[in-house]
Amino acid sequence: MTMTHVVYDITGCPGLDQLSGDELIDAMRQTAHRLGCTPRTSLIDPFEPFGHTCVLVLSESHITVSTWPESGLAHVDVFTCRAHVEPGEAIGPLLRLLGGQIANTQQVPRLPPDNALHAPPPAKKGFCSKAGPITCSLLPSPEGVERIATNPCLAVNGFLGLVLDAIPEHEMADKVELRNFRTGLRTFAEQVVLVADAVDCAYENDHLAVSVYQDPEYDWSLGVVAVVRGDVEALAEDAICLLAKQVPFIPDFGVRAEGPPTPKFCADSVLREAQGYQFRVVWLGSSDKMCRSLSGSLEDA
Incomplete structure (x- = not known):
C-alpha cells in the first residue's frame, strides 16, 4: 500500500467570501473521483464573517480545504492510500473554483500501515511515472x-x-x-x-x-x-x-x-x-x- 499526502497553498484567490461550503465540497468530490477514491461523508464548518474549513472523508483517507478570503488564500490537503493520477492533476476542479495558483506544494512522507512495525521504506509516489x-x-x-x-x-x-x-x-x-x-x-x-x-x-x-x-x-x-x-x-x-x-x-x-x-x-x-x-x-x-x-x-x- 502506498500513502500519498500532498498539501497545496493556493494564493490569489478572488471571491472566496462568495463561495459556499457546498460548492467547495462539490469540487472536492470531483477531485476524489479523479484520484479514483470513494467519498464517504463530508463536514462544512463556516467562519464569521466569511471563510470555511471543509472536510471530505474518503474510504482511502481525506481531502480538506481551508479558506482565508481576507488574504485570498486557500490550503488544500490531499491524503490517500490510493491515487490513480498525480494529485496535482486531480485538484483541477478546486483550482478552477478557487481561481488562484499553486504557490507552494509539500509532499508529506507517510508510513504505510503494512510497514508500521518495520523501518519505513523509501517514499514512493502513488501514481505512475512520467512519460518519456x-x-x-x-x-x-x-x-x-x-x-x-x-x-x-x-x-x-x-x-x-x-x-x-x-x-x-x-x-x-x-x-x-x-x-x-x-x-x-x-x-x-x-x-x-x-x-x-x-x-x-x-x-x-x-x-x-x-x-x-x-x-x-x-x-x-x-x-x-x-x-x-x-x-x-x-x-x-x-x-x-x-x-x-x-x-x-x-x-x-x-x-x-x-x-x-x-x-x-x-x-x-x-x-x-x-x-x-x-x-x-x-x-x-x-x-x-x-x-x-x-x-x-x-x-x-
Whole structure:
C-alpha cells in the first residue's frame, strides 16, 4: 500500500467570501473521483464573517480545504492510500473554483500501515511515472478541453474507473453512444495494458504515453489518447482492429458548432515520426465536440 499526502497553498484567490461550503465540497468530490477514491461523508464548518474549513472523508483517507478570503488564500490537503493520477492533476476542479495558483506544494512522507512495525521504506509516489520526452511531446493539446490525467496507472479496472466515474449513471443508461464508448474504452484499456506489460518501464523508456481529456463544462464529454512507439506498434494495431469492429472510424466529425456537445463514440489513429522513431497515436472520444477537438489537434500537429 502506498500513502500519498500532498498539501497545496493556493494564493490569489478572488471571491472566496462568495463561495459556499457546498460548492467547495462539490469540487472536492470531483477531485476524489479523479484520484479514483470513494467519498464517504463530508463536514462544512463556516467562519464569521466569511471563510470555511471543509472536510471530505474518503474510504482511502481525506481531502480538506481551508479558506482565508481576507488574504485570498486557500490550503488544500490531499491524503490517500490510493491515487490513480498525480494529485496535482486531480485538484483541477478546486483550482478552477478557487481561481488562484499553486504557490507552494509539500509532499508529506507517510508510513504505510503494512510497514508500521518495520523501518519505513523509501517514499514512493502513488501514481505512475512520467512519460518519456518524445512520447509525451506527441500527446495533443486540444482547444476547449482539459487534460485531467497523464499516464494513469494501467490496471484495467482502475483505468476504466478513472474515466467512467465522470459519466453520470443516468447518462450512461440513456445514451447508446455513451454505452458504446464504455465498451470501446475497455478494449482500449486492455490493449494499452498489453503494451505496458510487453515493455518494462514502458513510460520511462519512451514506448508509451497516455492522457485523459475532459470538457470543463460537460463532465461526460471525455477523450483518451495513447502514443505507442513503433517497436510495439503491433499491439496498437490490434487495438485499432478491435475498435474498428465496435465503431466505424469517421474521419469527418462536422463543422464546429455552438452549444452543448452531443454523445458520439468515435475512434481513430494516426502515424507520427519523431527523432527517428515511428509512433502510432490512438484516440477515442465520447462526444462530437471531443471528437472534433482531438481530431483537429492531431491533424494540426
